[in-house]
Every structure is written in structure tokens, then in C-alpha cells.
Amino acid sequence: MFLNTAIKAYDEQVLGREGTRTPALHTAEVDPKKFQYRLGTDLTPQEDALNFQALCRGEQLLSPEYRATLSCFYDTRGEAYFRLMPVKVEILHHNPELMVFHDVISDREIEAVKTMAQPMLARAMVQGAQGKGNTVSTTRTSKVGWLDDSLNPLVARLGHRISLLTGLSTDVAAEHAELLQVSNYGIGGHYNPHHDYLLVDKTEKELLHNIHPRELIMGDRIATFMFYLSDVTRGGATAFPRLGTAAWPSKGSAAFWYNLKKSGHGNTATLHGACPVVLGYKWVSNKWIRERGQFLRRKCGLSPEE
Ligand SMILES: O=C(O)CCC(=O)C(=O)O
Numbered sequence: 001m002f003l004n005t006a007i008k009a010y011d012e013q014v015l016g017r018e019g020t021r022t023p024a025l026h027t028a029e030v031d032p033k034k035f036q037y038r039l040g041t042d043l044t045p046q047e048d049a050l051n052f053q054a055l056c057r058g059e060q061l062l063s064p065e066y067r068a069t070l071s072c073f074y075d076t077r078g079e080a081y082f083r084l085m086p087v088k089v090e091i092l093h094h095n096p097e098l099m100v101f102h103d104v105i106s107d108r109e110i111e112a113v114k115t116m117a118q119p120m121l122a123r124a125m126v127q128g129a130q131g132k133g134n135t136v137s138t139t140r141t142s143k144v145g146w147l148d149d150s151l152n153p154l155v156a157r158l159g160h161r162i163s164l165l166t167g168l169s170t171d172v173a174a175e176h177a178e179l180l181q182v183s184n185y186g187i188g189g190h191y192n193p194h195h196d197y198l199l200v201d202k203t204e205k206e207l208l209h210n211i212h213p214r215e216l217i218m219g220d221r222i223a224t225f226m227f228y229l230s231d232v233t234r235g236g237a238t239a240f241p242r243l244g245t246a247a248w249p250s251k252g253s254a255a256f257w258y259n260l261k262k263s264g265h266g267n268t269a270t271l272h273g274a275c276p277v278v279l280g281y282k283w284v285s286n287k288w289i290r291e292r293g294q295f296l297r298r299k300c301g302l303s304p305e306e
């Protein structure tokens with residue numbers, strides 16, 4: 001009941017004030033008897049939006065048969081480091097694989113990260129059209145800050161931990177990965193569905209004119225690793241409308257997935273967004289891992305579709 005009122009207030013007041021820019025967050029009326037959720041990469045924008053909303057409401061879109069193939073296990077990630085204290089891994093989806101690592105950042109570390117980030121937090125921006133400056137994003141209503149490995153040994157240690165968990169290089173100095181981003185969402189804070197890759201969906205002209213050459217050298221965001229630095233009282237899931245599943249924030253856990261296929265093509269199935277926070281607040285921290293530094297770490301597949 002309270003949740004319905006909050007959702008209605010959010011739709012009418014928050015989105016009403018911002019104006020309708022996308023259907024993604026409006027809780028459209030759907031007759032569940034008539035509507036069949038579809039999954040996959042050929043969904044219409046309307047279907048993407050409906051799936052996103054359903055996942056944000058906590059609905060289950062995957063069949064019981066599919067869910068029966070999902071699992072949780074202890075894993076060493078092939079690393080001696082985790083031999084004595086294996087990592088708790090949860091598989092939320094296969095192909096593309098979406099995994100959650102549990103208890104991989106301590107409460108003390110979380111407090112330290114938040115304290116370091118707090119003075120830097122500023123509303124997330126989007127790049128303006130050519131020549132225009134950056135503007136505050138309305139599709140991503142959170143505050144963000146960036147932490148460099150050199151800022152504090154903890155930041156570097158977290159980068160190293162991400163490398164051990166993912167098997168990928170997170171060497172920021174060598175530009176194998178970006179700085180650690182810290183984001184804070186308040187009530188109504190959300191991030192509309194998007195892909196994390198920055199380059200593979202651009203035309204040659206856009207790459208030449210809108211993208212810094214350094215980005216081209218680093219390569220695209222091959223993978224996303226995201227720590228959940230807080231629980232969220234209501235809402236705030238990271239929802240994947242084409243996969244039909246969502247990662248729910250749990251303080252100390254982290255989500256991980258590849259945005260690119262082994263061929264280097266963008267995996268359009270990785271469309272995802274941050275559901276609005278309905279009650280409470282949400283803190284996350286992202287490490288975007290770049291493509292170039294991983295060429296000896298992630299093997300190529302035998303087909304472009306892998
Ligand atoms: O906050 C989330 O759950 C998702 C954030 C996200 O997708 C991003 O920052 O690219």
C-alpha cells in the first residue's frame with residue numbers, strides 16, 4: 001500500500017516535474033492477463049521499459065525452469081588468495097553471465113570509501129551536444145565522485161581485489177581500468193536503462209569527433225564491476241530488462257558482468273538501469289574495466305556471437 005502510494009507520488013511529482021523524457025520509469029498500466037513478458041535482444045523500447053518496471057517492482061520474469069539452472073557456490077576464482085576464504089558467488093544469469101559476489105567489501109572499508117567520496121560528490125552530468133558544455137543528467141539522478149588509486153591505499157587495495165575477483169587487470173595507471181566511481185542516490189534517484197559501453201555503438205564520425213583519442217586507446221568498457229555500499233530499504237535494484245533479472249543491493253556485495261562479447265562486439269543484452277530508490281538511499285561504487293589491458297586475460301571466442 002505504502003509502496004503504491006510512493007510509486008504514484010514518484011510518477012506524478014518527480015517525473016511530472018522533469019517532464020516526460022522516456023517511458024522507462026512511468027509505471028504504465030498493464031493488464032497482467034493480457035501481457036506476456038518477452039525477453040531477449042529484439043524487444044521494442046516499450047517492452048524494454050515494461051520489463052524494467054516489472055523487475056523494479058520485484059516481479060519474477062524468468063521461468064522456474066531457467067531459475068532452476070542458477071546457483072550459488074563458494075569459489076576461489078582460481079586464485080591462491082581465496083584458498084583460505086573462498087568467495088560466495090551467486091549466478092543470476094548465464095550468457096551473458098551476471099554474477100554477484102557476496103561479502104567482498106567490509107563495513108569499515110565502505111565507510112572509508114564514502115568519507116573519501118563525499119566532498120567530491122556532484123550531480124551526474126551528460127555531455128552536451130558538440131560545443132555545448134556538460135549538463136546535469138535527468139536520466140541519471142545520482143551524485144557521483146571519482147577516487148584515484150593514488151588517493152589512499154584502500155582505493156588501490158579495492159582495485160586489486162576486483163582484479164582477483166574478475167581475473168582482469170584493473171591497473172589504473174596503465175589505463176586498463178577507470179578510477180573508482182562512487183555514486184549516491186536519494187529517494188527517486190535512478191538511472192534509466194542504458195549500456196555501459198561507450199564506443200562500440202558509435203559511428204566512425206562520432207568516434208572521431210566526440211571521443212577523446214585516449215578513450216580509443218583504452219578501448220571500450222569490456223566489463224562492469226559494481227560494489228553495493230548500502231542496503232536499500234525499498235527499490236534501487238539494478239535491473240536488466242532483456243535478461244529478465246535484477247541484482248538487489250545488499251551492503252558488501254558486488255555485481256559483475258561483461259558488456260562486450262569475446263569478439264569485442266557490444267552485447268546488447270546487457271541493457272540495464274538503476275531502479276528508483278523508493279525509500280532510503282543507495283550507495284554504489286563502480287569500476288569500469290577497459291578492453292585493451294585485457295588482451296592476454298580474456299580469451300577470444302570462436303564465433304562473433306560468443
Ligand atoms: O546503480 C546501479 O544500480 C547501476 C548503475 C549503473 O548502471 C551505472 O552507473 O552505469
Ligand SMILES: [Fe+2]
Pocket residue numbers: 194195196272
Ligand atoms: Fe550502467
